[in-house]
Amino acid sequence: MDQSNVMKKNGRFYFAMVLHVLEGMLSGCNFMVLYLSIRALLEDTLNTKLLFTLTGTLALIFVVRLIIYSIGYTQGQIGGAEVSKHIRLFLGDKIKKIPLSRFTKAQTGEYINVVTSDVNNYESILTHKSGDIIKNIALSLSLIFFVSTVYLPAGLILLVVYLMLIPALWFSFRSVKKYGNEKNQILADNVSNIVEYITGIQTFRSYGIGGTKNKTVTDSMGAYSNISYQYEKKVIPIGVSYNIIVWCSLPAMVLVAGNAWVSGLLDTATFIMVSVLPIFASKLAGTIFIDLTSYKNLMISKRKINKVIFEEEEPESTVPFMPKNKDVCFEDVWFSYVENEPVLTGVSFTAENEELTAIVGDSGSGKSTILNLISKYYKPQSGKICIGGIPITEIASEKVLELISMVDQDVFLFNDTIKNNIRYARPSATDIEIIQACKLANCDAFIRKLEKGYDTPIGENGSQLSGGERQRLSIARAILKNSPILLLDEATASLDIENELAVKDAIRNLLKEKKTVIMIAHTLSIVQNANKIVVVSNGRIIEQGPHEELLQKQGKYYSMWKAEEELAV
């Protein structure tokens, strides 16, 4: 669907709106019948026949209104739900196309908010708010029209009641604009913080910073209640003042109509009718004020949805990406996550086709960032990253990632069976291929010991598995995907010796295939046989070459090697 049509309202919605207008006008007719009844009563012309005619008319209005209401309500609900269904489907698809670098912590809360509460808000505008507002406005207009025809000054008083809505809404819309946007932004931060809090609840609890002790969450909750309070504090007095002013229409009406009655210009029936109408009209105007204020507030959600709909997308994957070879080349790449805090400063190196390139360096030197850039999770600020000589900047992430298998420290596992978790790497894989991959990744044995073997559900994010087991499942995925480029973060230091050996053995099996491998190595013993070792320090490459050559240089690599040897002794 074209993005400019996503939020477009449909025929059902407009049909429902027409029916709401009719319903509002019919409600106004009740007052006319009531007026005729009072007239007949006071003029002593009320008899059984007229009484039946009047009550029959009221019953008919009721039945017609009921029919119109039922059709209008149903059409409005279906029409609104259809629009929000299109929005949800579009956003689901859109999120796939947004560059991965946009999914920072803050932005994630914003997206969650848009696809959940903002779409719900917009749906409620379509299914409820618009209909209620339009119906009440139609009813108000028919009241003004009716009263004006029976006694013009009374009609003008009612008109003033409704015209007073303009300044009241001007003030309330100003507050909505000021606090509503801020409230929405704080809510998005709140969602991000809560998602992070709940995801990390075990860690928070283990350090005794759960509940109110978690300052970030409590601060953000506090900020949200503050802004909600500020918002209400500004809007409520406007609503209250408006109500007080419009209720003055009651004594004003009694005074004006009373004077006319005393002077004989107005009959008793009209006096009674117009004198009680301000009670109803004031209440109705108050409802319209509240509904329009909340409509304006809900329209913030519409703008936010639109912002995501028109957000810049990844380049389309129409261009086939078939590099002749799979060497990965960095040319003077500069990158920072946060403005003015460079993490990579002029990185240049080539990981040759079907060779093993190891990246070593101090913690925080930028090793994982290099892998993140190859996977297009982020975009460099300057410089070029090429695969097989083709710059990847203009290629869709999807296409680039087809060529890459990633085995890193953060293994994400779905709440599904072991077999299905591995199958994500290649949905067309047969059970035998999955088992074969698991054997090579050293996980077949532990999987078979589980109650239901490969069909065992592994809980949310694989919570029932150890760190080493999760890493081996991730290696099994990479083996199954069998892509020509392998990005590997060898993080075995945190594992117990048995798991470390199993993972290292699985990695050895993974490396047997002819692939372009870029491996972050945390222990140097594993990189001795690499074709090239790239040494990173403070975001720069300070040495590169094979093991022996780097040892001879007696630079950073040499001292790291010596330090590791001493540790081993």
Ligand SMILES: Nc1ncnc2c1ncn2[C@@H]1O[C@H](COP(=O)(O)OP(=O)(O)OP(=O)(O)O)[C@@H](O)[C@H]1O
């Ligand atoms: N998403 C992020 N936002 C902001 N800064 C980040 C982000 N990820 C990493 N950094 C910072 O970038 C720098 C390089 O991080 P990186 O993870 O690439 O280092 P590393 O060499 O892989 O470290 P380690 O060996 O400890 O995993 C660090 O200072 C880190 O704090």
